[in-house]
Ligand SMILES: Nc1nc2c(ncn2[C@@H]2O[C@H](COP(=O)(O)OP(=O)(O)OP(=O)(O)O)[C@@H](O)[C@H]2O)c(=O)[nH]1
C-alpha cells in the first residue's frame with residue numbers, strides 16, 4: 001500500500017472514450033507531470049471532484065491526446081485514496097501511450113481488482129459489496145443485475161450485521177454466566193433458545209432466497225435431444241427467434257452442438273441443439289452423436305423431442321433410457337400433421353410418469369406452454385408466482401452461511417440438552433466468525449486474494 005497504481009479501466013480496443021484510473025496519495029502530482037490543463041493551473045490547485053480539459057504530453061512536450069481529467073480527493077473516491085481519472089479520446093494507441101507516461105511518471109501498473117481491493121482495505125466497501133461489483137459487471141440478466149446492485153448498496157451486509165449483533169448478544173449472555181457463575185447464575189435458557197431459533201430462521205431464509213436467486217445469475221443449461229429429424233433444430237430456432245441452426249428434411253443435418261442464450265421469464269437459459277442420436281457409420285455424424293452424449297451429461301434439463309408423425313421407435317426408447325436420471329421435459333413435435341400416429345396418452349403409457357407437451361415447431365404452437373413448463377422446472381413449482389428472491393449470494397457466501405447455520409443448530413441442540421455453557425459458546429462464536437468471513441471483517445488473507453484475483457484489471 002501507499003504506492004500509486006494505474007490501469008486502463010475501460011475495455012481494450014477502440015472506443016468512444018477510454019479511462020485511465022490512477023489511485024494513491026501522489027496521484028495528482030504524478031498526473032501533473034504529464035498533464036497541462038487549458039486553464040494553465042496544476043491539478044493540485046483545482047477543486048476536488050471537478051473536470052479539467054487539457055493535454056497529455058510526452059517527454060518532448062509532444063501532445064499525445066486531448067483529455068478530460070477528474071480529481072477525486074481521499075476519502076471521497078472509489079478507493080478511498082486520492083484518485084485521478086484521465087478520460088482519453090478512446091484510441092487504443094493513444095490510451096496505451098498515456099498509460100505508459102503515467103507509469104513513467106511514477107505509478108505502477110495495478111493488479112486485477114486492486115482498486116476494489118484498496119476500497120475494501122480502506123473501509124469504503126465490505127467484502128459483500130466488493131463481490132457485488134464483480135457480479136454487476138458479469139450480470140447476465142436484469143434480475144441478477146438488480147440483486148447485485150442491492151448487495152452493493154448493502155442489503156446483504158445489513159442483514160448479516162443484524163444476525164451478527166444478535167449472536168453477539170447471545171454470547172454476552174452466555175459469557176456472563178461463564179465468567180460470573182455466582183453473581184449471574186444460569187442463563188435464561190428459554191430466551192437463549194428462542195433467540196437462537198430466530199437466528200436459525202433468518203439464516204435459513206437467506207440460504208433459500210439465495211438458492212432461488214442463483215438461477216438468475218448462473219442461468220441453466222437446457223439440451224434439446226432426440227433421434228434425427230424430429231425437429232430439434234426447428235425448436236431451437238423458435239426458442240431463439242432466429243435461424244440459428246440449419247433445418248432440412250434430411251435426417252442427420254445437425255452434427256455439431258449449436259448453442260444460444262435465451263431468456264425465459266428473466267432467467268438466462270443456454271439452449272443447446274444437438275445431433276440426432278442414432279447408430280451411424282458417417283464419421284462426422286458419429287462424432288456429433290458423441291458430443292451429444294457429453295452435452296446430455298452436463299445438462300441441467302433435457303428437452304426430449306419425439307416425432308408425432310413417426311410414433312415411438314426403438315431409437316426413442318434408447319434415448320429415454322440414456323436420460324433416465326435427468327430432469328426432463330418430453331415434447332411431442334409436429335402435432336400439426338393431421339394423420340399423426342402419436343398422442344400424449346400413448347407416450348404417457350410408454351414412459352410411465354411422463355406427461356408430454358404437444359408442440360409444433362413449424363406453426364409455433366405450444367411454445368409458450370413449453371417455456372412455462374421450463375420455468376416451473378427451473379425455479380420449482382412451489383416458488384411459482386411467489387415473491388421474487390430479494391437477496392442473492394455467491395457460492396463462497398452460501399457456504400459460509402451453511403457453516404454458520406450448522407453452528408447455530410449445534411448451539412440449539414446444546415441448549416436443549418443443557419450441555420456445558422462454554423461448549424455452546426464455542427458454537428455461537430463459530431457462527432459469528434463465519435458471518436465475519438462473509439462481510440470480510442475477519443477474512444483470511446488467501447481467501448481475499450483469491451476473490452480479487454478474479455476481477456479484471458482496472459477495476
Ligand atoms: N410438419 C412439421 N414439420 C416439422 C416440424 N418441426 C420440424 N419439421 C420438419 O422436420 C424436418 C427436420 O427438422 P429439423 O429441425 O432439421 O430436425 P432435427 O431434429 O434438428 O434433425 P437432425 O438435425 O437431422 O437431427 C424439417 O423438414 C422440418 O421442416 C413441425 O412442427 N411440423
Ligand SMILES: [Mg+2]
Nearest residue numbers: 232233253254
Ligand atoms: Mg438438427
